[in-house]
Amino acid sequence: MLTLRDVLRRATERLRQSGSPTPRLDAEVLLCHVLGIDRAELYRRLPEQPPGTLERFWELVARRERGEPVAYLTGHREFYGLDFLVTPETLIPRPETEFLVTWAAERLRARHDEPRCVDVGTGCGAIIVSLAVTLGKQHPAVLVGSDRSLAALQVARVNRERLAPGRVHLVCGDLLSWCRGPLDLVVANLPYLRPDQWHPGLAWEPAEALFAPDEGFGWYARLLPQVATLLRSGGGCIVEIDPAQAERALSTARSLFPHGKIAIRRDLAGLSRYLTIELPDPT
Incomplete structure (x- = not known):
């Protein structure tokens, strides 16, 4: 039997x-x-x-x-303990990206005003929706997820309504070109792979969500100057990068934020995975 x-x-x-x-x-x-x-x-x-x-x-x-x-x-992927809907139009969220939520939540919890936070390249909404759920309904933060892909934003909209209704704004736009600012926090997990890093395990995911020009740093080379013009004193930024980009990420951030606290943080595998920028509070 x-x-x-x-x-x-x-x-x-x-x-x-x-x-x-x-x-x-x-x-x-x-x-x-x-x-x-x-x-x-x-x-x-x-x-x-x-x-x-x-x-x-x-x-x-x-x-x-x-x-x-x-x-x-x-059609599902667990991220930060939550069940997200995913489609072939969106990148599949990875466990290492969860640290962006943890870091952002710690900074936003320390604020007593109405901080403005944007998740650039939100995809299925995993980061910004997880952040909304983590902070809770009563937290005053203004949370925005942006993406240039309407198909991805449609998936993010469904996840928002399922998991954090009324807590997240969604915007279709190129990086932060649509934003007037000022912002208190920017998080981003943009495409950062080089074309030569392709392998069969990536064949089913949208190439535009994986690969970037300029040795994989092209999107961040555009984003970080925008962040520099929009981030207010006391603000912060965290982006996920390829470990091979750590030195370039550091030098770029130091030139754009000469008075900021710039660091590369490692993931659980010990790889240089996150660039963090923290601006000093106004004196």
Whole structure:
């Protein structure tokens, strides 16, 4: 008698042979998605027979074998403990980006006015919506997510309404060219890969959300001067970068913010991942 445990074992083996780095997890997530249950319920039901032939599940397994990301197969991705909807029009949020939310939340909590914060290149809205949920409904911060992609903003709008209704403004625009300022905080995870960094694992995500000109630093070379004109005294900025860009990011920021506290912070893997800028308070 075929059980769900058998189904999971067979799917895991197929995904292992196809080269998935996480075959068991992939199989579990896809089976939970098709059955409409969580993993705890799946484990409880492993000895049971599957409901029908699970054609939809095997279709998703086949797509995963071809390399399609699990997040696009299910339409969901967990980020900062929240369930975000994602589509092929948006970058899949990565765990290392969660630090931007933590850093920004700490700075905004220390403010007692109505600080203005913009998440540039918001994509599916993961950073700015997570920030809104973390700060809570009563925090006075004005939170804005901007993107030049209308398709991405449509996904961000859905995530905003699901997770933080009424807390986040969304703007379609190129970087900060639309913004008059002043701003208290800017966060950004813009495209920063070079074309030669492409690998098959990136094939399904939108190229415009991954790659940038000028050795991958092109978007930040445009953004940081805009931040310099809009950020008020006492403000801050954090951007996610490729580790190879650390020295250029430092020199660019130091030239634009000569009185600011400039630092490169490392991610959990020990890589130089974040550029932070903190301006002194007015004297």
